[in-house]
Amino acid sequence: xxxxxxxxxxxxxxxxxxxxxxxxxxxxxxxxxxxxxxxxxxxxxxxxxxxxxxxxxxxxxxxxxxxxxxxxxxxxxxxxxxxxxxxxxxxxxxxxxxxxxxxxxxxxxxxxxxxxxxxxxxxxxxxxxxxxxxxxxxxxxxxxxxxxxxxxxxxxxxxxxxxxxxxxxxxxxxxxxxxxxxxxx
Amino acid sequence: xxxxxxxxxxxxxxxxxxxxxxxxxxxxxxxxxxxxxxxxxxxxxxxxxxxxxxxxxxxxxxxxxxxxxxxxxxxxxxxxxxxxxxxxxxxxxxxxxxxxxxxxxxxxxxxxxxxxxxxxxxxxxxxxxxxxxxxxxxxxxxxxxxxxxxxxxxxxxxxxxxxxxxxxxxxxxxx
Numbered sequence: 001x002x003x004x005x006x007x008x009x010x011x012x013x014x015x016x017x018x019x020x021x022x023x024x025x026x027x028x029x030x031x032x033x034x035x036x037x038x039x040x041x042x043x044x045x046x047x048x049x050x051x052x053x054x055x056x057x058x059x060x061x062x063x064x065x066x067x068x069x070x071x072x073x074x075x076x077x078x079x080x081x082x083x084x085x086x087x088x089x090x091x092x093x094x095x096x097x098x099x100x101x102x103x104x105x106x107x108x109x110x111x112x113x114x115x116x117x118x119x120x121x122x123x124x125x126x127x128x129x130x131x132x133x134x135x136x137x138x139x140x141x142x143x144x145x146x147x148x149x150x151x152x153x154x155x156x157x158x159x160x161x162x163x164x165x166x167x168x169x170x171x172x173x174x175x176x177x178x179x180x181x182x183x184x185x
Numbered sequence: 186x187x188x189x190x191x192x193x194x195x196x197x198x199x200x201x202x203x204x205x206x207x208x209x210x211x212x213x214x215x216x217x218x219x220x221x222x223x224x225x226x227x228x229x230x231x232x233x234x235x236x237x238x239x240x241x242x243x244x245x246x247x248x249x250x251x252x253x254x255x256x257x258x259x260x261x262x263x264x265x266x267x268x269x270x271x272x273x274x275x276x277x278x279x280x281x282x283x284x285x286x287x288x289x290x291x292x293x294x295x296x297x298x299x300x301x302x303x304x305x306x307x308x309x310x311x312x313x314x315x316x317x318x319x320x321x322x323x324x325x326x327x328x329x330x331x332x333x334x335x336x337x338x339x340x341x342x343x344x345x346x347x348x349x350x351x352x353x354x355x356x357x358x359x360x
Contacts, residue, residue, distance in 0.1 A: 008236045008314040149224045153231040153302065156224040163222050174278055175234045175302025180295040181283070184337040 089157075089165035092118065093131035096167060099123050100150040105130070107144045121146055121157075132157065134165045222308070229312050234302035237314045238280050241271065246318045248272045248327045251282060253304065254311040265315055268359055271301065272331050283331055285358040287344040294344040294358065296336055 099105045105121035108129070117134045140146070140159055147158040153172035157164040168176050241249060252265035269284025277298045287294040305312070319327065330336065341356045348357035 005315060005317050008233065008240050008316065151224070151228040151231065153228075153235060156227055158224060163224070163227070166227055171235060172231060172302065175231055175238065175300045176306075177277060177281075178297055178299040178303045179277065180297055181337055181340075183295065183340045183342060184334055 089132055089134045089167045091130055091167060092133045093120075094129040096121075096130045096132070096148060096155045097150075098128035099130055099148045100155055102128065103148060105146050105148055107140050107142050107146060110140060110142060121148070132165060132167060140164060222306070226308055227306065230305040230307075230309070231302040233305045233312050233314060234300065237271075237305075237316065238301050240316060241273065241280050244316075244318055246324060247274070248324045248331070249319070250317040251301075251304070252315040252317070253309055254313055255307070255309045257310045264311075266310075269299075269304070270327065270331060271316070272328065274328075275331075283336065285340065285356065287358065292344050293342045294340075294356065295342065296340050 099121055102123050102125075105123050105128075108120040108122040110120075111118045113133070115135065117136065118131055119134065119140060120129060120131050122129045144159050146164060147156075149156040149158060153175060154166060154168035156166050166172075166176075237251065249271050250268055251271040252268040254264055255266040258264065258266055267284070269282045271280055271282045273280055275281035275283070275298060278300060280301055282299045282301060282304045283296065284299070285294050285296050305314070318324075341354075343355040345352070345355040345357055348359045
């Protein structure tokens with residue numbers, strides 16, 4: 001293990017640079033319109049901060065202390081317990097993989113089970129089916145068309161352009177979880 | 186702009202954050218506006234989480250600090266809006282982020298243990314992460330701190346968007 005700084009970007013480019021502590025980190029941006037600004041800014045920061053460890057801490061701390069107006073203008077952090085952070089959808093029967101190949105399925109049945117809803121999805125050929133348990137009310141009627149979009153971390157179920165559920169695979173399950181830690185004060 | 190006169194103070198703040206560990210200076214950074222996820226935003230957020238996971242694995246580190254660009258703070262000449270600890274051997278799963286969040290629009294906060302995918306799921310301004318790997322001794326001390334209940338004992342739910350590390354009556358998700 002070597003102390004240093006990594007920067008990671010998603011999708012379009014692999015934007016990872018590594019530098020030992022105290023040295024510079026400059027990356028390109030995934031957004032070309034930000035590239036020049038970002039590089040100039042990185043260079044400026046490199047000269048101002050004596051150790052790479054300081055970077056993220058110092059930037060914000062300085063601005064907050066010096067400019068309360070800026071602080072109040074910025075949005076506070078949000079505990080996103082909802083949305084997909086709580087994605088608890090699981091396949092309880094059949095396979096989504098076959099449906100994902102076809103890309104669409106039809107809701108064959110909807111059953112409320114306690115605080116969850118179990119949807120049976122059927123492919124156009126009737127040969128492929130999958131039962132998916134969704135936390136809460138899926139709000140889908142029998143006969144609704146569902147798009148099944150495979151991503152590297154699982155399957156996204158969409159209907160009429162809206163996300164119905166995210167069903168994580170093994171990789172996704174390792175990435176998507178959240179729980180509050182009880183305060184002891 | 187960071188003046189040279191401010192550097193000693195900054196260094197102290199960072200040192201306190203790393204060695205005491207319960208506070209992390211910098212802003213938070215998830216937008217409060219209602220957000221409707223799309224297949225693309227889910228894919229990109231989780232992909233960034235996966236890439237960060239893989240990079241952390243490859244680094245050989247046991248613990249690191251991870252930052253995200255949840256909001257556009259360019260008008261303040263800031264890039265990263267939030268930071269937390271990411272610990273390889275967290276009981277909740279490999280490479281779990283431990284950080285403070287406040288409820289949107291509220292003045293109270295909680296500490297959370299969160300997967301790397303969840304960390305990037307809420308439509309960040311840029312799908313980028315910064316990972317800071319401390320030296321081995323600092324890692325050892327940070328892990329010892331997270332293994333115990335020091336963060337929970339030091340956490341104060343009184344929250345302010347202003348990150349002032351010397352405040353005694355409130356905390357911020359980054360300081």
